[in-house]
Amino acid sequence: MEIQLTINDEPTSAEVGPDDDLATVLRRNGYTGVKCGCDGGVCGASKVFVNDEVRMACGVDARDADDAEIETIESLGSQDDLHPIQEAFVDHFAVQCGFCIPGMIIEAKSLLADNPDPSEAEVREAIDDNLCRCTGYQKPVEAILDAADRLRDDRSVAADGGPEAGPTNGADDGDTDD
Numbered sequence: 001m002e003i004q005l006t007i008n009d010e011p012t013s014a015e016v017g018p019d020d021d022l023a024t025v026l027r028r029n030g031y032t033g034v035k036c037g038c039d040g041g042v043c044g045a046s047k048v049f050v051n052d053e054v055r056m057a058c059g060v061d062a063r064d065a066d067d068a069e070i071e072t073i074e075s076l077g078s079q080d081d082l083h084p085i086q087e088a089f090v091d092h093f094a095v096q097c098g099f100c101i102p103g104m105i106i107e108a109k110s111l112l113a114d115n116p117d118p119s120e121a122e123v124r125e126a127i128d129d130n131l132c133r134c135t136g137y138q139k140p141v142e143a144i145l146d147a148a149d150r151l152r153d154d155r156s157v158a159a160d161g162g163p164e165a166g167p168t169n170g171a172d173d174g175d176t177d178d
């Protein structure tokens, strides 16, 4: 069957089979920032926003995503204009192979939208279902705490009437392992 999706603000039609999950369909349509690390809802690498809620796309039946609004990591920054969360991950050397990073950043974006000033414990709890096989978690946690500071600074500059800083749309997922 054909389903209609809005992916990163782009209306998209996709042909899906009865066994297709959303992660497979997104990757097939070029959104390779969505990673499949376990295919079983365990690793968090396939996290995307579905109608503004973080979901592991590998666990969403593609047919159930008909008419859904999807946001993937590709909607954040570009290589030349990183989102503040991506910038913080780079600056804290929180990226090794990069495989888990799109899912972590999607979860971080969700956390910081709901809780702009999280404690370290709250950050650790938010990403407790994002598995990283490379770095451990200290640097990603530091990066997310720093991203919270950056986003709060951006908001206060915007509130003061300065240039609005923040995410821009782009095509690059900022990881190194498509």
Ligand code: FES
Pocket: 023, 035, 036, 037, 038, 039, 040, 041, 042, 043, 044, 045, 046, 047, 056, 057, 058, 059
């Ligand atoms: S591939 Fe979806 S959670 Fe691991």
Ligand code: FES
Pocket: 094, 095, 096, 097, 098, 099, 100, 101, 131, 132, 133, 134, 135
């Ligand atoms: S950076 Fe390699 S799995 Fe997390």
